[in-house]
Amino acid sequence: MKYVQKLQLEIPEALYKLRRDTRVVAKDGTKEAGEIFRHYVTRSDTKLILNLFPEKIAASVIGVTISNIGPVDVHAHTREKCVVNLYLQASGAKTVFYEGDISPAINYSGGYFTPDISLLTEIESFEAASGDVWILDSTQPHSVIAKENFEDRWALQVYLSTPFHEAVDLLCNR
Numbered sequence: 331m332k333y334v335q336k337l338q339l340e341i342p343e344a345l346y347k348l349r350r351d352t353r354v355v356a357k358d359g360t361k362e363a364g365e366i367f368r369h370y371v372t373r374s375d376t377k378l379i380l381n382l383f384p385e386k387i388a389a390s391v392i393g394v395t396i397s398n399i400g401p402v403d404v405h406a407h408t409r410e411k412c413v414v415n416l417y418l419q420a421s422g423a424k425t426v427f428y429e430g431d432i433s434p435a436i437n438y439s440g441g442y443f444t445p446d447i448s449l450l451t452e453i454e455s456f457e458a459a460s461g462d463v464w465i466l467d468s469t470q471p472h473s474v475i476a477k478e479n480f481e482d483r484w485a486l487q488v489y490l491s492t493p494f495h496e497a498v499d500l501l502c503n504r
């Protein structure tokens with residue numbers, strides 16, 4: 331796939347037990363998030379998460395949150411280059427990636443821009459299952475669409491400053 335890849339990583343049991351009722355934060359820890367409710371992860375829990383990754387990746391982590399991810403309209407991220415999602419609980423949702431003209435009607439807000447979906451073409455999509463770990467090119471427009479069996483979805487999200495292809499290389503060819 332072009333903008334997303336499943337990683338052969340097993341989520342340690344301890345990470346399923348992380349508190350999900352902590353302060354709601356944005357990706358940069360400063361303010362409340364919008365359609366995704368991101369919760370603060372403690373420093374010691376962050377260490378557990380970073381231990382899963384090679385050193386070069388761990389060094390490029392610019393944020394970690396535990397997130398309740400609902401359906402999200404098309405958007406792309408302006409801060410991090412890619413994100414690793416460790417799906418603690420997930421079913422009934424499709425994440426879709428798009429290509430197309432993103433130049434008109436760009437609205438920057440809180441580290442995102444929102445392209446005009448009528449100018450985009452769907453390129454690929456994936457459905458994560460509980461326990462899956464996927465890396466996403468968050469700079470490419472994407473959305474989350476709920477399906478019939480949509481349930482409360484939780485993921486640990488690790489935001490990287492490393493570009494997607496470089497990060498995939500480091501994670502898959504170590």
Ligand SMILES: [Fe+2]
Nearest residue numbers: 405407468472
């Ligand atoms: Fe996103």
